[in-house]
Amino acid sequence: MKMNGSQILIQALIDQGVDTIFGYPGGSVLNIYDALYERSDDIHHIVTSHEQGAAHAADGYARSTGKTGVCLATSGPGATNLVTGIATAYMDSIPVVAITGNVPNDLLGRDSFQEVNIAGITMPITKHNFIVQNVEDLAYVVRKAFVIANSGRKGPVLIDIPKDVTAALTEYVKLPRYRIRKLPKVDDAKFEEALEAIRQAKRPMIYAGGGVISSNATRELLKFSKHMDIPVCCSMMGLSSVPYDYDLYLGMIGMHGTPVSNYATLNTDLIIAIGARFSDRVAGNRKEFGKDAKIIHFDIDASEISKNVATDISIVGDARYILKKMIARMPETKHKEWTDTLKAFKDKKDLPKPRGDDKVDPRDLALTLHNIVGEDAIIATDVGQHQMIMAQYYQFSRPRSFISSCGLGTMGYGMGAAIGAKVANPHRPVILVSGDGSFHMNMNEMATAVSEQLPIVILIFNNTVLGMVRQWQTLFYDHRYSNTSIERKTDYVKLAEAFGGKGLRIKTHQDIEPVMKEALNSKVPCIVDCWIDKDDCVYPIIPPGKSGKDIILYGN
Numbered sequence: 001m002k003m004n005g006s007q008i009l010i011q012a013l014i015d016q017g018v019d020t021i022f023g024y025p026g027g028s029v030l031n032i033y034d035a036l037y038e039r040s041d042d043i044h045h046i047v048t049s050h051e052q053g054a055a056h057a058a059d060g061y062a063r064s065t066g067k068t069g070v071c072l073a074t075s076g077p078g079a080t081n082l083v084t085g086i087a088t089a090y091m092d093s094i095p096v097v098a099i100t101g102n103v104p105n106d107l108l109g110r111d112s113f114q115e116v117n118i119a120g121i122t123m124p125i126t127k128h129n130f131i132v133q134n135v136e137d138l139a140y141v142v143r144k145a146f147v148i149a150n151s152g153r154k155g156p157v158l159i160d161i162p163k164d165v166t167a168a169l170t171e172y173v174k175l176p177r178y179r180i181r182k183l184p185k186v187d188d189a190k191f192e193e194a195l196e197a198i199r200q201a202k203r204p205m206i207y208a209g210g211g212v213i214s215s216n217a218t219r220e221l222l223k224f225s226k227h228m229d230i231p232v233c234c235s236m237m238g239l240s241s242v243p244y245d246y247d248l249y250l251g252m253i254g255m256h257g258t259p260v261s262n263y264a265t266l267n268t269d270l271i272i273a274i275g276a277r278f279s280d281r282v283a284g285n286r287k288e289f290g291k292d293a294k295i296i297h298f299d300i301d302a303s304e305i306s307k308n309v310a311t312d313i314s315i316v317g318d319a320r321y322i323l324k325k326m327i328a329r330m331p332e333t334k335h336k337e338w339t340d341t342l343k344a345f346k347d348k349k350d351l352p353k354p355r356g357d358d359k360v361d362p363r364d365l366a367l368t369l370h371n372i373v374g375e376d377a378i379i380a381t382d383v384g385q386h387q388m389i390m391a392q393y394y395q396f397s398r399p400r401s402f403i404s405s406c407g408l409g410t411m412g413y414g415m416g417a418a419i420g421a422k423v424a425n426p427h428r429p430v431i432l433v434s435g436d437g438s439f440h441m442n443m444n445e446m447a448t449a450v451s452e453q454l455p456i457v458i459l460i461f462n463n464t465v466l467g468m469v470r471q472w473q474t475l476f477y478d479h480r481y482s483n484t485s486i487e488r489k490t491d492y493v494k495l496a497e498a499f500g501g502k503g504l505r506i507k508t509h510q511d512i513e514p515v516m517k518e519a520l521n522s523k524v525p526c527i528v529d530c531w532i533d534k535d536d537c538v539y540p541i542i543p544p545g546k547s548g549k550d551i552i553l554y555g556n
Helices: 005-015 027-038 051-065 083-091 118-125 135-150 163-167 188-200 210-214 218-228 259-267 319-329 336-348 362-376 385-393 414-424 436-451 467-476 492-499 509-520
Strands: 002-004 020-023 044-047 069-073 096-102 128-131 157-162 169-171 204-208 232-234 249-252 270-274 294-299 313-316 378-381 430-435 457-462 502-506 526-531
Touching (some): 002 005, 005 027, 020 051, 020 414, 027 069, 027 096, 027 163, 044 436, 051 083, 051 096, 051 414, 083 096, 083 118, 096 135, 118 157, 128 135, 135 169, 188 294, 204 218, 204 259, 210 218, 210 319, 218 319, 232 259, 249 385, 362 385, 362 430, 362 457, 362 509, 378 385, 378 414, 385 467, 414 430, 414 436, 430 436, 436 457, 436 492, 457 509, 492 502, 509 526
Parallel strands (some): 069 096, 204 232, 204 270, 232 249, 294 313, 378 430, 457 526
């Protein structure tokens, strides 16, 4: 059956299980949008307000489901507007396929109108990218892109298609849905060495990263921890991999981690890192991190082994497979003295409690939100103090319920990501927690949420400053507040109404519960303006480049 390139592209996406595309039309992708018009009953397209929003939406869709997110943009500025979203997915190992149109083949390299070498631009931030110059290659490339995005360490892939290829005719041969490449074979000798180290450990701890969620190993992680009586802490990417109320859960590790997780890191004799990368936000001082402990590292990506922190034993492989194999080989063990020590420390030095006064405390917002929506909700965040508050205090109990830019730290990520998560999970509450700084960056996507009738709740922690940067100026720059007191005059209630949504405001502690309930019962996108004190900082904090010994537990 002869089809043009655009029809082949859409059919190939459908064949790979794609049901939703986030994008924005333009001249170089007009043929593709014509094919989308023909197949509108088979594939849902959502027009975002900006291409960056489309990339973040594809990312949020992928994080919340484990499926591959897909975004589409035209050539030139349309393609470059995807770059931040592609980089965000790359840093957090999220499977996204980004499709861009380009000028026809005979205009490539001639500085044509809206021409850009998007393959060259995105080469450092994709697992792979393709320029499809022959229509006969298109179906194969689409399938290959899904294989690459989902194999090994997951990540984004870009497909760039010149306009003449989208119009050219060829025979379409249906290819089977992608199959993940064979997982790397686990080194038996290293596996035995790891088993022996775990048997010998008196004070072991697990450091779980995003790879646990990516490999769908959350059940196995919990079973392994229970079986071996080993406490678990998580990187921010690893949050939701174990339930908050699990008795061996220590909380988040690192710069804004819990006191007990950082205490454990200082006193453990064995760190079992699973799908984690020892980033600078976890291991600020790489030489000091776990220096008195043996370190075992399980990771799908061999390049992560000893990249940041030197490890004693490493196993390259899939986290789920390794954990299942470990459970089968290890006898049930107890570490009562160690776990009792950690529980006693946690009782003595836990996260700061809400103030309990009439002001709006961000900690109260996180705790009250959880009490109202429970474990079914998906929480998306932007980047800053609000992100850390949610990571510290929101009680995640289901995997893939925390959607946040952890590696690149992309302000403006949240609106697109929340849209993607809600489209993928229409029957689950989706709440975006943002700051007034982050929200201003991509608040135009409120128009997308309204147009698509997505009842997302947006909680804006409004302190009129760039909170996290200002906090660093307070702690490390002698209160020199250079350009962080932005004092925006935006009326978020009126803004929400102007977009066609609903606007509410929380000004006192007493407002929190009733206003949140009203927002969550709204049938339209709802912005809640939460008035936060600009001097309300996030603690604990380990200063950059320091270790857990230098933790600042509480502010003045």
